[in-house]
Amino acid sequence: MASVQLVEDKVLTTEEIKDLQQKVRDLARQKNAVILAHYYQRPEVQDVADFVGDSLDLSRKAANTDADIIVFCGVRFMCETAKILSPRKKVLHPNPESGCPMADMVSAQQVRKLRTEHPDAEFVAYINTTADVKAEVDLCVTSANAPKIISKLESKKIVFLPDQALGNWIAKQVQDKEFVIWKGFCPPHFEFTAREVQALKERYPDAKLAVHPECHPKVIELADFVGSTSQIIRYATTVDSKRVIVITEVGLKYTLQKKNPDKEYIFPETMNYCGTVYCCTMKGITLPKVYETLKEEINEVTLPPDLIERARRPIERMLRLS
Ligand code: SF4
Missing domain, CATH: 3.40.50.10800 (NadA-like)
Incomplete structure (x- = not known):
């Protein structure tokens, strides 16, 4: 995978974000590119994407797209999966340094x-x-x-x-x-402790607790609901409770608030009595990087054809069975 040094990221104003998002959308149209983003991405990256989803949704999108270019806003294994499922497409990763520690x-x-x-x-x-x-x-x-x-x-x-x-x-x-x-x-999920969850439950006794299965078993034991990000979205936005404590990467909060703003979603962000569930590598994708990557068509994901062939079989088997 070719890596190119991009302009240093800076904090953008709301106007600059809107302007850059418009440029990305214009480029995507001109180049027949599709932008896929994981739920854990930054809000401004989610908003510029054609589709936001979890790993399974994004695999399906990558397999079925008519676009010539896929810009994948997620971590490296997700970009590889897109390339495996769409080997003739140009798959671009806005930050080649963003891998998944797990x-x-x-x-x-x-x-x-x-x-x-x-x-x-x-x-x-x-x-x-x-x-x-x-x-x-x-x-x-x-x-x-x-x-x-x-x-x-x-x-x-x-x-x-x-x-x-x-x-x-x-x-x-x-x-x-x-x-x-x-x-x-998964370091962000697994290292969040049951003690920290208990503190949240004591602070919000009326709230339901939804957790991702990458969390520690002791955290899972305390949950009212355990599921993937898509399953947590369905549960948290529809459950008969005004408040839901959600133990997964904090990027999901943005999606939940958009889907059902009438509920309160409590994420362990930067509260002084507990830590956070924050994936640094997911957040390594920024809007300026998405723009530069698509504009220059850099950071292309490449895999040897025989590897694509062998890695494709277990993924396609999953797509058939799911
Ligand atoms: S949250 Fe980050 S570290 Fe955890 S599995 Fe996802 S990409 Fe990997």
Whole structure:
């Protein structure tokens, strides 16, 4: 993946943001480009996108687009997934430095070694993995579809990677299978503690608690609802409670407020009695970077054709099964 130094980002005024968003939209039209953004992106980036979604939604969009260029506002494994599903499109990543720490916690070599230790198992990878790792597994899943898809598999033994929190949550729901779970984790979600959640619950006793399955098992135990970002959106905007505490990346707050402004969404942002769930690499995508990347058509995501071919199979299997 080519990396190009971009102009240094500065804080933009509202007018500058609007102006830049208009320029991005004009360029997208001229170049027949589609802009995809994850829910954890900055509000001004979400607002300039053609589509905002979670990993599964964005994979589907990338697979079905007619655009010539995909500008992917998310982390590296998401851009790779878009390239794998649309290999003839030009996929651009506005910040090639934005990787996912959890995806980098397991390598293809480690998966190959694990295969020799568990030759009878089906290997299932969270979509949050590198293309190299996807090429080594039998199936990909997202947090939205994992329990449903895995419960349908014939194999009685599952090796799940890389996220231990998601793996444990799935194993609790799919009890007729044996699970071997890799020890990776998402730092922003996993490091948020049950003690901090308790403090929020005490402060807002009337609120429901929705958490992402990448959270620590002790946090999941306290939840009224556990689900992917899309599932949390459905729950939080419709649940019969005025207030909802949401333990996932703070970028989701913007979507929730737009979808149902009548509710109060409590995120652990910068409160003095608890930490925050903030993904620095997701926030490494900025509006000026989106503009520069599309204007100059830089930061193209490239993968070897044989890797694309091998990594495509587990993703397509997921799309068929979900
Ligand atoms: S929120 Fe967690 S899983 Fe998602 S990109 Fe950031 S580190 Fe990776």
